[in-house]
Amino acid sequence: MRGKAVFYPIGWDDNGLPTERRVQSYFGVRCDPSLPYDPAFNPPDTGRERHSGAQVPISRRNFVELCQRLTETDEQAFETIWRRLGLSVDWSTKYRTIGEDARVISQRAFLRNLARGEAYQAEGPTLWDVTFQTAVAQADLEDREVRGVWHRIAFTRPGGSPVIVATTRPELLPACVALVVHPDDERYAALVGSTVSTPAFGVEVPVLAHRLAEPGKGTGIAMVCTFGDTTDITWWRDLRLPARPVIGPDGRLRPGPLPWITSPEGQAAYQRLAGLTVTAARRAAADVLRDHGLLAGEPEPVTHPVRFYEKGDRPLEIITTRQWFLRSGGRDDQLRAVMAERGRELDWHPGFMRVRYEDWVAGLTGDWLVSRQRFFGVPIPVWYRLDGEGRPDHGGPILPDDAALPVDPAAEPPPGYQESQRGRPGGFAADPDVMDTWATSSLTPQIAGRWTLDDDLFGRVFPMDLRPQAHEIIRTWLFYTVLRAHAEHHGLPWRHAAISGWILDPDRTKMSKSSGNVVTPAAVLEEFGSDAVRYWAASSRLGSDVTFDTGQIRIGRRLAIKIMNATRFVLAVSAASASGSPTLSPTGPLDQAMLGRLAAVAEECTASFMAYDHARALERTEAFFWTFCDDYLELVKARAYGERGEDAAVSAAGALRQALSVLLRLFAPVLPFVCEEAWSWWQEGSVHLAPWPGPEPLRELAAGADPRMLDVAAAAIGAVRKAKTEARMSMRARVEALVVSGPPDHLALLDPVRDDLAAAGHLARVELRPAPAPGYDVLL
């Protein structure tokens, strides 16, 4: 409408765990990468939700095929909804993050990150979800308040006296590698440098000093385990402690015996924990300690925050694994500063959302862990050479030819190898992981713009103007996208970010699948219509949450119907004039005043849209529209019907048609369907391709008329209505007179509309009386 060509792509983020989980429950399967591909496989129970208990193990390739199949049908359903809602995206630019182009671009970007040293592999302690058995990134975490229990347990000094340590995780006692105290904590100064013995397991560990130990927490002595939390990782690194991992990838304590537990009593104690889940082992460890009389006092319940994978339901553990990382600034102050600067370069709507980005960048604790030990995603495009004993050489991964992308290392051999050499000594092995789904969706500007695939398109659309998204994914989608564009293009991926809030349910809690309070759109669209739903959604401002409210949706529906009826009236009442004189020129003062007021509305509406304030644009247009219907239409109705001659009718008809044309275009972005329908009754082409109404043509038509004339005329007719309502009369009832008093300039504005007033109010006469203050008297 503003005369520009808009590139407005749409994409489906189909990778990742949500899809895998849905496939598991929908088809009743689970992925077992050790199984061979079965080309004849049919899912056991297509189309029926199943319980997770009866899952059939299938190969990775079969599993991925089911993911493909289900996302395709799900995405078709989503597309139907979005189209029905009137989303104005260009459906010919649709992409899928699992689609071929997205895989090519995702792998190519990763390989370029690798070549520049921005991607690297490292082995170390990483946050690990024991249910999904994958590493997760800092951005995927959330804290939840969980009930725990303080155990006060007695370590033993060389002389035999106890040192009490408070912990909520006694099951990690066999993983204890040290105790730490604060260097200034005089209570324990004498202990630092000595060795104590772990209770029940009898392992000698040093007592060390570290500034992160907090004298006020627990007993002031912390047990360092490999690994209970991220502080343990810091202590382990800073104090160069050994690793004694006890928790396996499945969340169970490793089978014994553990080599660092040397005493038979210690080994016996560990056998009571081995193989148990963390929760069960915690109780068992408490029992062991109690049996040995090593618990000081009774366990004490506490509620404390614990880290979870946001999609998981068991606490995260920290497990030492080999993973891929992308440099994000978390370990590099210079890059961190650059990323912070990128956030300042971006125009945020609303501006205060920038703070979330800045907080996140400032709080990064490490690089972005991008490898996931999952199945449905873009594979990490590397292989490893196997040495003579079949051990992979992670130091020099084999890379694919760029022209061969996308590759699936699990299904294709690397350049220079035969498939038969897979897994053989001297042969190769695939990197088994896929990338974090954000590693692909962080490239959506590149994917949509077909980076490296269509240079002409990419050159024209990148960097883009706008990223619209919600606030909870600033730290993921937005940050990662800025990061990838910075690495690859040394600039921002877009100039503006429009950050929306959430839809809250009527109890003001966030709608989410997990809490089951989601209102699915199909029934709402069916009941109220797309325009009504859009009206409600458009009424919310960027950055503010919006409560789901059928009341607001009903108002939108009423507005849409009103637009149709008003259009019908305007076209009917002006038809005769329009056929008589093709160019309808508003010459009446009230008609020009109305258009002058509308000019101001069009100007403010445009300015609001340009400032990303669509809610204000809608509100101003709507407010004017109701005045237009309630007051202006009523005032000019008789004149438009031709009751006072052709010239008067032509002026009214011209103003009505001009105003209608402008109003339909101002409403069109929010109420596309009703506006298109009403437009089609009298105009060629689509309203959505009609020129956006600027104020200037309206100002010319208004010819300098005073817009206040509309206000005083509306006030006068309002006074008549009020009098009739109070007298319990019909609005149609004939009355004697309206006497308007007021200062001369007020009366001067009313004088030209006396005839319109008399007709609309069914008044025998309208009198104007000079007076210091405005007033209205109605003679019934």
Added chain:
RNA sequence: GGGCGGUUAGCUCAGGGGGAGAGCGCUUCCCUGACACGGAAGAGGUCGCAGGUUCAAAUCCUGCACCGCCCACCA
């Protein structure tokens, strides 16, 4: 613990130094010629609390309370 938003009519919200606003809901009235899937009128508020600045504060400043969120804390 740090930060960001918010607190205005019963509800949902706009406004942001000088008249307390809108819609819904409520009450009453009206089948009027575009619309009864409608229309008209009315009632309804110590603008969270306490200070301060100012001739003037819902609005600016300070503090506090409460709500929501983001981040941190996890021995």
